[in-house]
Amino acid sequence: MNQITPREITLEFDNKTIAARQWGDREGEPVIALHGWLDNCASFDRLAPLLPGINLVALDMPGHGRSYHRSLDANYNIWEEAEDVLGVVHALGWRKFSIVAHSRGAIAGVITAGAFPDRVKRLALIDGLVPPFTKDEEAPENLAKAIAQRARYAARRLKVYSTFDEAVEARKNGMFPLTEWAARAITERGTREVEGGYTWSNDPRLMAASTAKLNEQQIKAYLSRLSMPVQLVLAEDGIAEMIERLRPVLHGCQGIEAQEMPGSHHLHLEESGAQAIAEWFAPFLRGEADA
Template sequence: MMQIAPREISLEFDSKTIAARQWGEGGGEPVLALHGWLDNCASFDRLAPLLNGINLVAVDMAGHGRSYHRSPHANYNIWEEAEDIIGISEALGWHNFSLLAHSRGAIASVITAGTFPKRVKRLALIDGLVPPAAKDAEAPDNLAKAIAQRVRYSQRRAKIYPTFVAAVEARKNGMFPLSERAARALAERGTLPLEGGYTWSNDPRLMAASTAKLNEAQVRAFLSRLSMPVRLVLAEGGIANMIERLRPVLAGYKNIEAREMPGSHHLHMEEGAEGIAEWFGPFLRGDVA
């Protein structure tokens, strides 16, 4: 079993600072772990110690946890994560590496691997693959919505919880319900103390819609560029209708092996961690195709 306590590290590139946790030793297979929307690298605290023979670096993505926030004029469009992912790999000295990712992080991983297929060795994805394809005719309305929301969230005052326990309770009962243990792990990493209590460290602009969304042809283009083997865990109690939505997509890509597992959207933080580690561990080490 990998060591339970990770090392806290900081990565610098392009005047950006990414906070991260590292498990394993330098000689292990390099794996970059990417969390989901409004989460942070503590998302992997339960799964990471179960993965042997891996040099695992779990990062706080831009705008999350303890990492940098983008400039006031920037956006958090999903495809922009690819630039940071490659920058992180360069800061680590990794030319070839695998990606272990959850939800929004999984979508960012597919976009990155499709853009730079020679850099990514394997994809191990949890309850996320590609976003729902947008219709071309929706583009003007999507852009208008994104601009309005970015202004609104840029000016939004942070919500303050009177106690840390109150913040944990809010995370526990959020969009995707979590156990006390999982909610506390994310809150410990993702809250800041201030006068009057605690607030989330996430950039409020993460709540704004993307300025543009991928259409069906673009989604297929990224998937078609995945030359590496892919394993995908789908949570039986995860995002509504996602399994049904992805089934016809998966049918066209023989290199993507999917497996449905019991659990909620954050099953890797809950009882599903052991089953995921059993399937992902040999795969990420390169012991199996």
């Protein structure tokens, strides 16, 4: 186990500030870590120390953790995160890099790699690959829904928890239940003190639907440009029906090596899950199979 503790860093580009934790060997293989929806870079606190020989920078994605929030006239459409990833690696001085990513972050990683296949060396994905396909005729309804939700969430009063432990308990029993350890790690990074207690630091507009969604042909186009090696871990007790939904997608993408592993959607935050993932991902991310 790599016992190096993380270094807190901030990365500035285009008048944006991304907060991050840098783990491991600064001379090692450069890897960007992208967390899931409403999580933050603490999502990798269990896995990162198990990846020796890797220079891993785990981001708080825009609107999450301690990173910047998009302006009121901007959106959190997932493909826009490719620009933030490129801004981060430019700030780090990296030309080529690999990505390890979970859930929504995995989808953002695939989009980034599909758009810029010459920049991404390897993709290591955890319980996420592509979003469900949308139908073209659904576009007007999707836009109307997104506009209504953006206005509602922008005006929403933030829930305040009287104690930090109350916030931990809420996160523990959220949409994707977490262990006590995992919930505390995510909550420590994802809350701020306010009058009367603690509230989430995430941008409430992250709860709104996307103004547009990718259709089947667009998703296939991104997947077709993944010229780099890809490893995908699927949680046996993860998002309902996701494994079945992804089987036909994987059948058409022979370059993606997938493994099912025991654990929940956040299996990388579980002790046994993190260990199993690290044993598979570590040599892959170090490029040992390329030698």
